Structure formats: structure tokens, C-alpha cells
Amino acid sequence: MxxxxxxxxxxxxxxxxxxxxxxxxxxxxxxxxxxxxxxxxxxxxxxxxxxxxxxxxxxxxxxxxxxxxxxxxxxxxxxxxxxxxxxxxxxxxxxxxxxxxxxxxxxxxxxxxxxxxxxxxxxxxxxxxxxxxxxxxxxxxxxxxxxxxxxxCEEHYSCMIDLLARARKFDEAEELITKMPFSLSPVGWTSLLGACRTHGNMELGARATKEILHLSPSNASAPVVLSNMYASAGKWEEAAKIRKLMRDQDIRKKPGCSWIELGRTVHIFVANEVSHPRIKEVYRFLEVMSEKMRLAGYVPDVRWALAKDQTEEGEVRLRHHSEKLAVAFGLMNTKEGEPILVMKNLRICGDCHNAIKIISAITHREITVRDAHRFHCFSDGSCSCGDYW
Ligand SMILES: [Zn+2]
Ligand SMILES: [Zn+2]
CATH class of the missing domain: 1.25.40.10 (Tetratricopeptide repeat domain)
Structure with a gap:
């Protein structure tokens, strides 16, 4: 034209x-x-x-x-x-x-x-x-x-319930769920479950998971979250029960993956990646980085590892979460000071969130992670979400 x-x-x-x-x-x-x-x-x-x-x-x-x-x-x-x-x-x-x-x-x-x-x-x-x-x-x-x-409408109630739950006001949140003239949507229950996980509210977490599975039976992330919650509280039997339920009903977890676009190429990473041609360099980079992070006060949060993984080996596996791999790859392949953007198909995990905050401070980089839920703009040791997500 x-x-x-x-x-x-x-x-x-x-x-x-x-x-x-x-x-x-x-x-x-x-x-x-x-x-x-x-x-x-x-x-x-x-x-x-x-x-x-x-x-x-x-x-x-x-x-x-x-x-x-x-x-x-x-x-x-x-x-x-x-x-x-x-x-x-x-x-x-x-x-x-x-x-x-x-x-x-x-x-x-x-x-x-x-x-x-x-x-x-x-x-x-x-x-x-x-x-x-x-x-x-x-x-x-x-x-x-x-x-x-x-x-x-339902969305307004859902926002309000999310607000209360994030602030640990679980009683008020539950009261609102009972009083509202709608039933809470799977999205609403999922964000409630997220708050339960953050604050360790197992009882309400279990209820949220039940409701989510009732509304969308093939949802695999909710039971995984709940089973990890049980495991991190040392309730192995409960955790195993959930895993068994998932096996029995053949609920499979959508694999988490993160990707970064550099030039015109998209580099995709899954946790403990083996097939990316430069993955060994990435692991070495993270090993060096993790030493600097420790000095800056980072402590790996093994609550985000799988139950069987709360060991030293588990810490390495935690270090190899997909979002950390994509961030490391971005840092290795861009000029100093350049901001990077990583995308993830699921929600960012709590340990990665913490780790990337510290990495942003150490490297003086602006690192944005777009997860399934929102944008996280990390810079100078903090995140734009204010740790609420
Ligand atoms: Zn992680
Ligand atoms: Zn954030």
C-alpha cells in the first residue's frame, strides 16, 4: 500500500x-x-x-x-x-x-x-x-x-480470594468462597493452591486440588504441587498416596520447559537437559555461578525438589531446572548489560525465582521470565512481582 x-x-x-x-x-x-x-x-x-x-x-x-x-x-x-x-x-x-x-x-x-x-x-x-x-x-x-x-462477577471474586490467600488470610478467603454466588473456576482454585503452597497450608491445598481435579480431571500440575507440599513437610505417606492416585488415573504431568530466542533461533531446555548441543557448557556455567550465588547469600531451597531428591544430588538437579538453564544460556550468549527474556510453559518454581533474583544482582542484568501466569522482571536482586505470584 x-x-x-x-x-x-x-x-x-x-x-x-x-x-x-x-x-x-x-x-x-x-x-x-x-x-x-x-x-x-x-x-x-x-x-x-x-x-x-x-x-x-x-x-x-x-x-x-x-x-x-x-x-x-x-x-x-x-x-x-x-x-x-x-x-x-x-x-x-x-x-x-x-x-x-x-x-x-x-x-x-x-x-x-x-x-x-x-x-x-x-x-x-x-x-x-x-x-x-x-x-x-x-x-x-x-x-x-x-x-x-x-x-x-466470578473473576472479581477470584481476584479477591487470591489477594486474601496470598496474604495468608485463608479463613477470609474460604468465607468468600462459601459466600460468593458462583463456584470458583479452575483458574481461581489454581491460584489459591499456589498461595497454599507458598504458605504451607496443606489442608486447604488438598481441598483446592480436589476441586481442580473435579473440574478438570486431567489436570496434572495440581496433584504434583500437593504431593510436593506433603513431601516438603515430611509427610511421605500422603505424598505417595497422591502419586499413586495419579498413576491409577493415568494423570501425566505436562513436562516443564523453558526457552529463549537468540538471533533467530529458539533454544528449548527441559529440566536436566541432555540433548542441547551446548548443555555441558551451560552446566559448567551454572556450577561457577552457584558458587558466586552462595557467597551472595543464596541457599538452595530443596522444598522445590522432588521428595526423593532432598540430598546433595537433589541440589544439583534443582540447579538444572529448565528456567535456570535457559537463563544461563542467555547470559552466556549475549553482551554484558543486555537484558534477556526467557519463557516457561508452567509457573516458575520458587527456588528458581529466588536464584534468578540473585543472578540479576550478580550479573547486573535485567532478566525477564514470562511464565504461564505472568511476567517476572528481575533486576538488582528483586522481582517486579514483589514475590507475589
Ligand atoms: Zn526451579
Ligand atoms: Zn517474580
Whole structure:
């Protein structure tokens, strides 16, 4: 298409189409291209770009943090803001791990003429949950009905239950599950199980697993999590019982894998990888790194190893989790100071989370891990999720 026939409508269309199909990066590149060619963005364009940003799953590490800033700048520059653009930027910030900034914008919205909608509240509650703001969470949740006449849907309840459980308020979380007019979805139960694992609540963890298996019988990660919880508490018999149940019902765990794109090649790693051509170098790199990590105060957390693995050998296996391998490979093959992005098909494990925080400090690198649940931007020894995930 020549410039002569390109007009605002066609630019807006293209940007919207890319955005709606999850190609956030492409949408934002098109937007930059549009600006370079002298087209000025109108309210419609900006809305599309922001919504592409909110739903983007393909932003890569070296650009991602820049894109967040860019989207925020776009939003600040908008003269005609509306509820939709507010919702887009808030959802984008919350999704990309900038919960505090998302909440700041919500406050801005409260002081403006724009009303918070059902969609805003989902972002708001998940931002509260990621920053551990219980009181604010309750205030927003209660105001939905009282002030905005919005009936909370399952997703709102689910966010609220997640917020409570992450903060160890398990009684309140259970009360809400009983009181809510819906049944909690498998996603809701899964995040509850995650909180139970983090805080060692075996009883509720078992209930969550039962509910998950009832709703999706082939789900293999829930029973694995529960069996690891039992094992880490020394309840071997309980752990074995769950493993037997999985064997009997032929529930198989989806193998965890992590990958990193370098140049145009995608390098995939599974735990204790043997087939990658450079895996020996990776293991050596991690061996050297683990010494530096120990000096920096890292202690391997064997609770994340399998029951039979709580030995020295188990520690090595812990060191060879797929996300650590992919991160190491990224560090070995990029220039100093360059940020890296690793993807994982399951949730990141607690020991890897801790290890990568320390690696980010030792190497002075920004390391982003996109797991099945969210973005983790590690830098300088901490993670953007604030250890809530
Ligand atoms: Zn791990
Ligand atoms: Zn994190």
C-alpha cells in the first residue's frame, strides 16, 4: 500500500487488527512507523495502541520495559482520555508487573469524571493482589456494588480470594468462597493452591486440588504441587498416596520447559537437559555461578525438589531446572548489560525465582521470565512481582 492511499483509517485498522490478535509488538511498531511518516495519531489510534499494549503477549525483553514507558507516555500525552483508554493502560501496567503504577492511575481516575467499570476493577483487584494491598482491595471490591452498582462477577471474586490467600488470610478467603454466588473456576482454585503452597497450608491445598481435579480431571500440575507440599513437610505417606492416585488415573504431568530466542533461533531446555548441543557448557556455567550465588547469600531451597531428591544430588538437579538453564544460556550468549527474556510453559518454581533474583544482582542484568501466569522482571536482586505470584 503506497502512502498516497494510506490514511488514518487504514493505519488505525492495521494497528487494531494486530493488537486484537495479540501482536502487540507489531502494533506498536506500526504506530511508530505511522508517526515517522508524518501521520498524527488521533484518539482512535491511541486507543488501539493502548489496547494492543494491554493484551500484548509478544513484547520482548529488550523492548518491553521501554514499551511500558512508551505506552504510559502516550497515555499522558492523550488530550482526550476516556474510560477505554484508562482501562487499557491500567490493564497493561497490571499485566506487565507494574501494579503500583496501575493503582496510581486508578486513583487519578477516581478524581476525574471517568467511572470505574467492571474491567477496571479486574485490573485494580489483581494489582492490589500483586502488591499485597488488602484494605485497598476490600475497599475497591465493596465499592463496586455500593458506589458503582456493578455486581462482582466470578473473576472479581477470584481476584479477591487470591489477594486474601496470598496474604495468608485463608479463613477470609474460604468465607468468600462459601459466600460468593458462583463456584470458583479452575483458574481461581489454581491460584489459591499456589498461595497454599507458598504458605504451607496443606489442608486447604488438598481441598483446592480436589476441586481442580473435579473440574478438570486431567489436570496434572495440581496433584504434583500437593504431593510436593506433603513431601516438603515430611509427610511421605500422603505424598505417595497422591502419586499413586495419579498413576491409577493415568494423570501425566505436562513436562516443564523453558526457552529463549537468540538471533533467530529458539533454544528449548527441559529440566536436566541432555540433548542441547551446548548443555555441558551451560552446566559448567551454572556450577561457577552457584558458587558466586552462595557467597551472595543464596541457599538452595530443596522444598522445590522432588521428595526423593532432598540430598546433595537433589541440589544439583534443582540447579538444572529448565528456567535456570535457559537463563544461563542467555547470559552466556549475549553482551554484558543486555537484558534477556526467557519463557516457561508452567509457573516458575520458587527456588528458581529466588536464584534468578540473585543472578540479576550478580550479573547486573535485567532478566525477564514470562511464565504461564505472568511476567517476572528481575533486576538488582528483586522481582517486579514483589514475590507475589
Ligand atoms: Zn526451579
Ligand atoms: Zn517474580
Amino acid at each position: 503506497g502512502d498516497s492511499v494510506r490514511n488514518h483509517v487504514s493505519w488505525n485498522c492495521m494497528i487494531a487488527v494486530y493488537g486484537q490478535h495479540g501482536h502487540g509488538r507489531k502494533a506498536m511498531e506500526l504506530f511508530q512507523d505511522m508517526a515517522r511518516r508524518g501521520f498524527t495519531a488521533d484518539a482512535c489510534t491511541l486507543a488501539s495502541v493502548l489496547s494492543a499494549f494491554a493484551t500484548a503477549k509478544d513484547l520482548v525483553a529488550d523492548q518491553e520495559c521501554g514499551k511500558v514507558a512508551e505506552a504510559k507516555m502516550l497515555f499522558d500525552r492523550m488530550t482526550e482520555r476516556n474510560t477505554v483508554s484508562y482501562n487499557s493502560i491500567i490493564a497493561g501496567l497490571a499485566q506487565h508487573g507494574h501494579a503500583a503504577e496501575a493503582l496510581k492511575l486508578v486513583e487519578g481516575m477516581l478524581n476525574s469524571e471517568y467511572e470505574l467499570t467492571e474491567i477496571t476493577f479486574i485490573s485494580v483487584l489483581s494489582a492490589c493482589s500483586h502488591t499485597g494491598k488488602i484494605d485497598e482491595g476490600w475497599d475497591y471490591f465493596n465499592s463496586m456494588k455500593q458506589k458503582y452498582e456493578i455486581d462482582p
